[in-house]
Amino acid sequence: MxxxxxxxxxxxxxxxxxxxxxxxxxxxxxxxxxxxxxxxxxxxxxxxxxxxxxxxxxxxxxxxxxxxxxxxxxxxxxxxxxxxxxxxxxxxxxxxxxxxxxxxxxxxxxxxxxxxxxxxxxxxxxxLKDMFSVERHPSFPQQIRTEPTDNSQKLKYQGTDCFVVKSMNGDWIEITTPEYCDENFTDSKTAIKSGWIKWRKGNELMINYFTTS
Structure with a gap:
């Protein structure tokens, strides 16, 4: 707690x-x-x-x-x-x-x-690659995409956001679902092997990050 x-x-x-x-x-x-x-x-x-x-x-x-x-x-x-x-x-x-x-x-x-x-x-x-987990900021709703572009295919995802960062491409970060996130959030019905979300918009963070669990 x-x-x-x-x-x-x-x-x-x-x-x-x-x-x-x-x-x-x-x-x-x-x-x-x-x-x-x-x-x-x-x-x-x-x-x-x-x-x-x-x-x-x-x-x-x-x-x-x-x-x-x-x-x-x-x-x-x-x-x-x-x-x-x-x-x-x-x-x-x-x-x-x-x-x-x-x-x-x-x-x-x-x-x-x-x-x-x-x-x-x-x-x-x-x-960000050293963070325990990241999630999409609720003030910036966005889809998880297959490529770091706005018009790429959307990935279906259900459950609580809990990802780690694999790489970065400009305003985009590549995310995946680590095993500990999948275990901790039982309502997660979709594991992301590789997907892309935006981490920033100008000087605004479009994600939340957590240094530890």
Missing amino acids: RLLLINILLLISIQMRSQTDLGIGLVSIHFDDKTVLEFYSDTLSKESDRIIEFFDDKNINSWNIKGLDKQKEWLKPEVFWLDYYAFTFRCLTNSDNWFEIIVNNETEKSYWLKNTHSTEFKNWEEY
């Missing part, structure tokens, strides 16, 4: 941020209790504008950020799920030494973050 509630909150958060610039990909933070992130207004700044520090919070038996209540006033990233080491930002620019990231998906405020051993960049295809 707890995982279900967390996924619902994560889903609502993703839906609220769907019109924020998708950028070129995402930057995930691999943190521990010694990780300190410094956010700069530009790459020539000598001093950072914001700093966050992670720690192992024994009171909640999980990871946390120092002064989190205050930090949340400006910090609203793509994924904020410290229990599962999920702390991810949309990325606007990727250079050898710096990332320009969106730190607030509601205001689209961006900062520059140094490229270090704690940061990992993935384009949207790589990132």
Whole structure:
């Protein structure tokens, strides 16, 4: 039940941020209790504008950020799920030494973050292929198609959406039904071996994605 509630909150958060610039990909933070992130207004700044520090919070038996209540006033990233080491930002620019990231998906405020051993960049295809599952966004009804085109044949599908991403072609992603999805959703009457749906429309996500079950 707890995982279900967390996924619902994560889903609502993703839906609220769907019109924020998708950028070129995402930057995930691999943190521990010694990780300190410094956010700069530009790459020539000598001093950072914001700093966050992670720690192992024994009171909640999980990871946390120092002064989190205050930090949340400006910090609203793509994924904020410290229990599962999920702390991810949309990325606007990727250079050898710096990332320009969106730190607030509601205001689209961006900062520059140094490229270090704690940061990992993935384009949207790589990132979505790592997700536990994806589903079609209810606000963007669409058919599953045999090819990544609007006029290709529709695939018949009945049941709850639960797919993983195989590949990407522009605005389209190729999906399939993994065994664990077929087992978890007993009302699913159709397994998709290979089908195509749109994952974006401009800067709007046409899918929901889930980092874990």
